[in-house]
Amino acid sequence: MHVVHIISGLGHGGAETVLYRLVTAPGQQATHTVISLSTEGVFGARLRAAGIEVHALGMKDSPLAAPQALWRLYRLLRQLAPDVAQTWMYHADLLGGLVARAAGVRALAWGIRNSGADLSHGSRSARAVAWLCARLSHWVPGVIIACADEAARRHRQWGYDADRMLVIPNGYDMAAWHPDAQARVALRQEWGLDAATPLIGSVARWNPLKDHANLLEAFALSLQRQPALRCVLAGQGMEAGNAGLMALLRQYGIESKVVLLGRRDDVPRILAALDIYVLSSRAEGFPNVVVEAMATGLPCVVTDVGDAARIVGDCGWVVPSRNAGALAGAINAAIVLLASSEGSAEYQSRSRQGRQRVEQAFGLEVMRKRYQAVWSRLAADYPARSQRRRGSGLAPGATQTSSAPPVARLLFLVNNPAFFLSHRLPIAQAARDAGYEVHVATMDGPSVPLIQEQGFTHHVVPMSRSGSKPWEELSSLVAFWRLFRRLKPDLIHAVTIKPVLYGGIAARLAGAPAYVAAVSGLGFVFTRREGGFDPLRLAATLLYRLALGHRNSRVVLQNVSDRQELRKAGAVQPGQAVIVRGSG
Structure with missing residues (x-):
């Protein structure tokens, strides 16, 4: 490729x-x-x-x-x-x-x-x-x-x-970012600091979004409680020739307590010399340097911007942006850990957990x-129009294989993201480990980031909790069809009633190759006693026939009575339904 x-x-x-x-x-x-x-x-x-x-x-x-x-x-x-x-x-x-x-x-x-x-x-x-x-x-x-x-x-x-x-x-390459005792000693000597000096630092260019003013104000506040504390600033513009930076240092009276390094290419060594890394930004996307600091073994104090909070998890401290008081409080809490044996144990635990977190999630x-x-x-x-391949210039270790089979794509369609985590997460993890490209489509909700943390691609789809507005139900079906047409999943697994019904119909319309529906229960429409014309039962039967009529599908049910009801309604064929008790 x-x-x-x-x-x-x-x-x-x-x-x-x-x-x-x-x-x-x-x-x-x-x-x-x-x-x-x-x-x-x-x-x-x-x-x-x-x-x-x-x-x-x-x-x-x-x-x-x-x-x-x-x-x-x-x-x-x-x-x-x-x-x-x-x-x-x-x-x-x-x-x-x-x-x-x-x-x-x-x-x-x-x-x-x-x-x-x-x-x-x-x-x-x-x-x-x-x-x-x-x-x-x-x-x-x-x-x-x-x-x-x-x-x-x-x-x-x-x-x-x-x-x-x-x-x-x-x-991140964990071999490039790691604790380095020799660099710690050498750089501290170069900066005129001893091994016991508590040291915070930041690696960021001079830019309003990085909010160095916030960092320096917080540092000045922390000095009131931690007078031995020192700060290292590296990055483009972190030098004495920066008039704006020097004005801030003079404003807070901290010129002698801040080490200015300018832009450096030895950032791994610099991080290894610090005790705590501080991100003071007012806006970020995915702050690389926070991950690099954690990989180096540094607990981090970060503002709640971009994905910073998600990155540090419970291994660091998260404070609101543009709040120097809160930032100073977190810096003080982190530095206090260095002053006692009990605190040192917690510091080392945060250091180890942070590095492990990076290796597992951001390797x-x-x-x-x-x-x-x-x-x-x-x-x-989207196959290329020309099938010509380059004959040279392979990246180191690359193998030129133009006929490698594509990764199979599996899409879970579930109404609630929390339900997916509680009922389908192990199956999705096993599929991912088996080589599938796993996608999950649910309504939006607070559990969505937990799905994304697993490395799954998440898609927000509209689904109402009730069924009282026909136009909303139709919009859900259309949204499913559009997603299937664009994503082209090899297999769709729908769970719970609306995803099963609308997802099954949309899968047929979109020409999806395979469809697996998990029906947790048929609901009151099928359990109430029959007697005369029942429009609700007729409508539900028609929907199940349409949804489960995919030519290459399986239906997972939890009990035999539901299978008998669906067979009686003509919604499933012999051999199509599978009983898996407790399947949700």
Whole structure:
């Protein structure tokens, strides 16, 4: 499989870093080509050194460069004839997506790397492009990959196609991020700090969204209770030449207590020298540095932005954004753990749990496999017009296999997300472990993030709790049909009455290959005594006949009497129904 990545630029940023990790990760099953719409930045040479072909189109070189760059992109895509095009960030999603479709590449995945929480403070261009992308999202990309649950939720609110949206969190190489006792000693000596000095830190560029003012005010407040505390700031703009930063340090009288490092390439060593990592941002998508800090063994204090709270779980402290008092309180609570043997035990426990959490949920191999599964399905759903394959330029460890079978796609259709977790989670986990690409469609609800944490792709579908409004019932059926037509699942498993009835009809209309319905009970319509004409029973019987009439289906029932009723009604055929007691 050949995947072409189109990105706005290859400078020093979160999206660029994740792209580099993804295409250079061990165990590659695809050939990768990277196209930068602007320059090669800092990652171009690194990608080439890893065996990845790189093209830089220089779109920002001059006013006339943009149309020339887009024409070059079109010709490149026609020449490369990739199986899949993966775009990264708004401008590449829009421009790269439209050019890819024009070049005949239908297997297209957009990449959302911004939470959008504070886009109003960003550039006017970014806001306009995001607005356009929302309008085009229903037909340009085959799938939209967001890096964070919060980013996916917010972009759905903006009008992005919810049915095409899925979340793949960033992945991290645990070998690169780990505790480093030697670096801790060496850097503290370099900064003039001893081993016992409590030390917090932050790695972030100078940007209003990172809210360094919040961090420095909180640090000044913490110093009132922890006078030995010190703070390290790394990142672009974290240097004495930054007038705005220096004004804040003077305002709080903390110039001598803050170590300014500027932009550094040895971030793993810097993190290893800290005791506590602090994220003070007022907006984030998926804050990479928090995961990196946890992988290094650092408990984290974070503001409740983007997916930060989801990342730290119960391994750190979460406070509201733009609240220096709350941030200082959490910093104090974290630092206190260093002062006693009991506190030290809790600190070490949080450190171990944080690293384990990262390895299990955000490992590099986890991310690579999820992207590969999405690309495999895209390539199968939207075959390339040309079957030519590149003969060289394989990524390290890649195997050139153009005939690998696509991953089987399983869709659970359940009314309530909490019901899915209580009644179908083990089955979904077993399916995932067996190699299925698992999707879950339910109503929205507070349990949805728990489903997404399992690595399943979640789709919100409309379902009313009652059946009193026929137009709402029809809208549910239409929504199911649209989801099935777009997602093309190999198998649909519907649970509870409405998903079974409307899902079965929609599966037949959409031409789904296989359908399994779990009927927990037939309800009062079938249990009340027969006598004369019963319009409700007639309607229910007709619906069950339509829903369970799929040519390749099985019906899971909990008792023999329900099977007899459905056979009597002509809704199931001999051999179609299976009794599984307690199946829910």
